[in-house]
Amino acid sequence: MNRAELAASYTDALRNYIAKASESTLERAYELGRQAIESGLSSTDIVAAHHHALRTLELALGSELTQGRKERFLIESLGPLEMTRHGYIQANRDLQRLFEEISERTAELENANYELESFNYYISHDLRTSLQAVLGFSRTLESHFGGELSPAAYRCVEQISNGAGQMAELIDGLLSLAQIGGARLERRPVDIDALAHKAMGQLETQLTGRKIDVVYEDLPLVRGDPVLLERLLVNLLANAIKFTGSRKRAKIEIGSFEQDGERIIFVRDNGVGFDMKRARRLFGLFVRLHSAEEFEGTGIGLALANRVVARHGGRIWAEAATGKGATFYFTLEKAKLSSPHST
Ligand SMILES: Nc1ncnc2c1ncn2[C@@H]1O[C@H](COP(=O)(O)OP(=O)(O)OP(=O)(O)O)[C@@H](O)[C@H]1O
Ligand SMILES: [Mg+2]
Structure with a gap:
């Protein structure tokens, strides 16, 4: 429905309503409002159609056209627009609430990310340093004092070196993995x-x-x-x-x-x-x-x-x-x- 069609339908509907005010003629006003929304027409379009219809009908009907009737028909046809407006207000409120929830979640995620970064920092520095010490000393034990150790003690030291070496590899791998997740992607x-x-x-x-x-x-x-x-x-x-x-x-x-x-x-x-x-x-x-x-x-x-x-x-x-x-x-x-x- 375009503006001209709305004006014509509105004049017709208002004429019918003035001839016989009833539920069904008011229902028609409501239907016009609904169609106006669906076609993208605004409340201003409806009011303009109302004025246009009144001007045409006033000449033809004179005193039959009471103020109350005019207003009731207009209010009825604006009903769907009013409901839509309420819908928008509600949707806006919902969006606002959602936005607040997302902001809260983002803050939580940032916090978790910060903790993860601190953890990574801790692993890459403190833990890695301690591990290097274990590795270094066990290798010194093996190479410098190997001869003084019993075969069983020597095997223990070997196990310590191997374990620490594997752990260092694991830490490096985990750090690489964390870095890939966080790094800015170049294209x-x-x-x-x-x-x-x-x-x-x-x-x-x-x-x-x-x-x-x-x-x-x-x-x-x-x-x-x-x-x-x-x-x-x-x-x-x-x-x-x-x-x-x-x-x-x-x-x-x-x-x-x-x-x-x-x-x-x-x-x-x-x-x-x-x-x-x-x-x-x-x-x-x-x-x-x-x-x-x-x-x-x-x-x-x-x-x-x-x-x-x-x-x-x-x-x-x-x-x-x-x-x-x-x-x-x-x-x-x-x-x-x-x-x-x-x-
Ligand atoms: N080309 C391949 N042929 C046969 N098996 C494979 C192959 N690639 C991966 N796999 C199997 O998938 C598993 C996981 O591979 P992944 O590369 O993640 O670990 P990995 O090679 O064992 O250790 P890492 O790569 O961390 O040193 C391997 O252990 C192996 O069982
Ligand atoms: Mg592999």
């Missing part, structure tokens, strides 16, 4: 091919004595945080290197393909793999599918990889079978920056 063009080579370079020490064919294929340019993406690749590649340890000739493939308009990057290996039935919480913290005797590790790497991918708005998943290698796939929200290139 820059990143060449995954160059980054994969760089990540492999970081893992050089783990390649000594190993025969590994590494294939880099169709790796794209993406938009993302180069530091975080490097950590993601380092973790996936470190796993690929570690879990192919028993292979005479290991093969690691880093590639990508497009599916449903999405670029999917993957790291594939021909290592020991794992049983998919046991991999439900694979990306959870401290989840390990192989024992520490078989393969060393803290179970933080994939949790870290998962967090990096999540922070980019992407997904990560795996496909594997026992004894048949594993493939880790991931997407990054804006992985379609340009077409892939081969090396």
